[in-house]
Amino acid sequence: MAKVLDNLRAWGLLALFSALFIGPLTVMAGVNKPVLERGKGERCVEDTEFMRRNHMALLKHHRDETMRRGIRTTKHSLKGCVDCHASSKTGSVASTKEDFCMACHVYTGVKLDCWDCHATKPMKLYRPAATPGVAPQRVQQ
């Protein structure tokens, strides 16, 4: 009788371990593809297929044109991307893992540092920290 109980306990433990360790493995094998929220407007500035592969090249070219030569066209500007693709929930393109930029970049494991400097929200959501004519408070550290 004791042997039967031991056997049962052993099987029970085995089942528990499988639930703990094998379960997640099966889930990881099938990571969902990123789901992107549709941007504003009829269509993107270029074909979606083209943008998927080449958006970084367009942005890099445009950044140099704007920064170095002062060309401020909006077609391939990062601000333009943000204006159309900011999430309807967070208002941002990169504040959560579901937001437009992060969805694919998290999926592919490609780190991007655009948002260390650039605002992730459109201009209309920007609130200046300081009010005009009022001296900002000194932040104690």
Place this chain on the structure above:
Amino acid sequence: MSEQNLNPDNSERRAFLKAGAVVTGAAVAPGVLLFGVAQARAPEEPASDKIRWGMLIDTTKCASGCDDCVRACNTENGLSGATGPQDSQWIRKLNIRHLKSGVETSLPMLCQHCEHPPCVDVCPTGASMKRADGIVLVDRHICIGCRYCMMACPYKARSFVHEPLTDQNPEVPRGKGCVESCTFCVQKVDRGENTTACVEACNAAGHKAMLFGDLNDPQSEIAQAMKTYATTEVRADLRLNTGVRYRGI
């Protein structure tokens, strides 16, 4: 031997040239509109080297306790306004006193947008750059944060961003690890507003101590003012040909 001795008619020739200049000036004057159109360039048009942006600061009108220009700059560019040793300051107010006479002067100090900028000379990556229209900028995409430019600048005009930033102005990207300084509000200039936040604030406060404009255009307010009275470059001995000039120092 001077040229005048060789040409006895020189005075007449000069008078003729002067008259010509007056006539040309009159002919150009109705073209003010034309000039305005040329200044507000199209978005696809690059900055032109025909323009050189500059600023003239009249220290006789600058009030010693006033820091409206500094606060306006902070608001426009999303700076915290804190003045600790590691905080960014793109423009700051200085009070100076002449050691012998005791004359006290108050003035704003900012990037002087030199024609021959030492920051650009020393930059090892080419991130420090001068745009065609004379605005000196930092290309943060290639700035490695070495801070040579901060040491090279005779005006202490540059700051380094030490901490991560959030909620930047979409028009003024800034971030940790890069050097930054006054941009002459390049986002406003490129929109065709042709003014800066500090100058607007100074005018709004009624001091009118700051003028912003095109140094290359003889009709511009700033060029006219510089023709009217003597102006000084800070550290003129360095022969950097600064874009920011001062009166009364």
